Amino acid sequence: MEELWQGFVKALELIMTFDPEVVQVAGRSLLFAATSCSIAMFLSLPLGSLIHFNNFYGKRLVINIIQTLYSVPTVAIGLFVFVLVSRAGPLGGLGILFTPAAIVVGQVLLVLPIITGLTISALSGVDRVVVETAISMGANRLQSTTLVIREARFAILAAIIMGFGRAISEVGLSLMVGGNIKGFTRTITTAISLETSKGDVELSMALGIILIFLALVINIGLNRIQHRKDQ
Numbered sequence: 001m002e003e004l005w006q007g008f009v010k011a012l013e014l015i016m017t018f019d020p021e022v023v024q025v026a027g028r029s030l031l032f033a034a035t036s037c038s039i040a041m042f043l044s045l046p047l048g049s050l051i052h053f054n055n056f057y058g059k060r061l062v063i064n065i066i067q068t069l070y071s072v073p074t075v076a077i078g079l080f081v082f083v084l085v086s087r088a089g090p091l092g093g094l095g096i097l098f099t100p101a102a103i104v105v106g107q108v109l110l111v112l113p114i115i116t117g118l119t120i121s122a123l124s125g126v127d128r129v130v131v132e133t134a135i136s137m138g139a140n141r142l143q144s145t146t147l148v149i150r151e152a153r154f155a156i157l158a159a160i161i162m163g164f165g166r167a168i169s170e171v172g173l174s175l176m177v178g179g180n181i182k183g184f185t186r187t188i189t190t191a192i193s194l195e196t197s198k199g200d201v202e203l204s205m206a207l208g209i210i211l212i213f214l215a216l217v218i219n220i221g222l223n224r225i226q227h228r229k230d231q
Helices: 002-016 020-053 059-071 074-085 099-126 128-138 141-151 153-169 174-180 189-198 203-229
Strands: none
Touching: 002 203, 020 059, 020 099, 020 141, 020 153, 020 189, 020 203, 059 099, 074 099, 074 174, 099 153, 099 174, 128 141, 141 153, 153 203, 174 189, 189 203
């Protein structure tokens, strides 16, 4: 217990003194997660809208598949991206294996189903009366679609935040396609894994505290968004 307490105190020291390694790893994790979520957002919004606003054969099955992918293991995505961008893979010529680009690609694939599925749910939650009123007032398809998206904006933003939380907390994918290279592809989660195996409890706890703090911020953000939506 005493060792745990000492590790906790040392962890706070590293954070309060802005230890360069801690700052770099945390900043890199935020950058990767923010980049992947931004890309996934621009793909998910039109994709989710396309699925929601159109009726087609197998629509329910497509939505079920997307929702099933919410819980896909990160190592499964990591394996897929590894095979895809490895030297013998179809995209091996890009030479992005064990680079930040590979991590971003993997995280985009990881969070894309989450943001897409939750976007569909957000759009489905908008009262049908809103659309009918807009159409009765002469709105065309594009205008009514834009109105629905605007009504669902808080729920869509919550979906993006959920995707960000999923991206920044994953570890298997980053290890497999990023290589955990110091100063290049090392993230909070991969650093925690490495430092724990090396016995550096203080640094591991410092990074763990940062990760928990980020998770807390994400949850507070979700709650505030939900509160604004309910008002």
